Amino acid sequence: MSLNIQELFNVKGRVAVVTGGSSGIGLMISRGLVSNGAKVYLVALPSDPINETVSELNDLGRESGGSAQGYPCDVSSKEAIAELSREISKKETALDMLISNAGIRRDPPLACNVLTASLEELQSSMWSIQTKDFDDTFRINTTAHYFLSVAFLPLLAAAAERPTSTGVKGRDEGRGVMVVTSSCASMHNSTNVDMTSYASSKAATDHLVKLLAAKYNRFYVRVVGINPGFVPSNMNPIGAKGNIFSSLFEKVPAKRAGNSEDIAGTVLYLVSKAGAYVDGVSVCVDGGRILLANGQE
Template identity: 25%
Template sequence: MTRTVQQLFDLRGKTALVTGGSRGLGLQIAHALGEAGAKVMLTSRKAEDLEQAAAELQAAGIDARWIAADCGREEDIRRLADETLQRMGDVHILVNNAGAAWGSPAEDHPVEAWDKLMNLNVRGYFILSQHIAKKSMIPARYGRIINIASIAGLGGNPPEMQTIAYNTSKGAVVNFTRALGCEWGQYNITVNAICPGFFPSKMTRGTLERLGEDKLAAHAPLKRLGDDEDLKGTALLFASDAGKHITGQWLAVDGGVSSVTGG
């Protein structure tokens, strides 16, 4: 029997692991998945932030837990995956969101900063996806992987942005998503990416202060930046059976900025 829309978006009985989930976009996505019925495991580096985020989710009636881990360290990633599986059983939904940014002119960009971004923003996504897939999703023949990329990964930026490493890493995430979606479709694992535009956050604070929130908002056809609700619908689509025939795709959630720039 064909399911209703409500049934397709229902995540009851599902478990989600959200990296970088203690604040910002990761916490917004955790709310969306939990509100749809999923149990949620949060991770980031700082236990205090995670404790507060989990309490916020629990106050909203969401089954939320946390594990402190640095997704730039392979040993932490593998420990995170194993402990999550031990504590919560199969992981049905993986949200790769932990990331970093760095702003400096390309000609002076520190190599160590380049390496840090590639390690966390790309390599970390691969290692965690591989580990969760091999131990849970492939044997279960079910999985939903959501990679948080960026509209910065769809092309270049104006010279004043100065985010060469960030753009490059997020471009890699977009193509990582395409390639992994093609390869793991045979296991009923979908892999999709969300490409946010500017959302006020700790990571974008420096850029917002330097360029001005009003100026950045003016570039968007909708004339505003992203808010605390704007990723929820896309995340739920990719995480649920409503999106079961979508894989290897990216969707910009940017107020129309990428349409103007041709991304």
């Protein structure tokens, strides 16, 4: 047994699938994995800059031995997810980690400040969101995690069961794990913006983590979640003029937005030997914002 940090958090040579990996939190995770020697199958929409991102990641992995390959896939489609798993299965007999990260946010097109709007303004704003916006949000933010987990279950179970060079099974080193990206928005209702469809889908995702972990526990395929707070992404352009959350940054106890180190460090813990005994829970990575949202100022 070693408590050396390079062994506890070691992901060198491990295989990962990262959805939504070409930007924002997914790219932070992909960079963290490749920088530490992992092989990443980066999954993103066909319209995303997959080739450019893969090239950047392979440059990043030259020293560590990490690498990346890109796959276009619309995870809102069950059939596309099935095809993705078939393609990965042609190349891999086991999958050490599935990072199910892709997500969207659809706010009402008629925006208002929820905290100050009149009854009429609030009603008009909330009514302006389309049914399709709710459907699309749940399809990608919740349902896709479910089908991805099912499609890749055999590969994840194989990684958990496979003997390692140290004489233990993969699961004892943290292999065979699914990490689901949720949001701290699932944990509170304190905001000046109506994110009802987004926050509801993320709350459903938090429970889905528990449901999937319970279903897969016999194979010790772990399912865990992360709930990021203010972290730069296309969804949350921190520093951009007119950012709807800009007035809240200084209220976070950490007095800053989250960054790549915060996200990558959390994921490296969960997918490595260090986190091998963690299952069925979600980790909030928000600089303490949830405390304020729950009135613990």
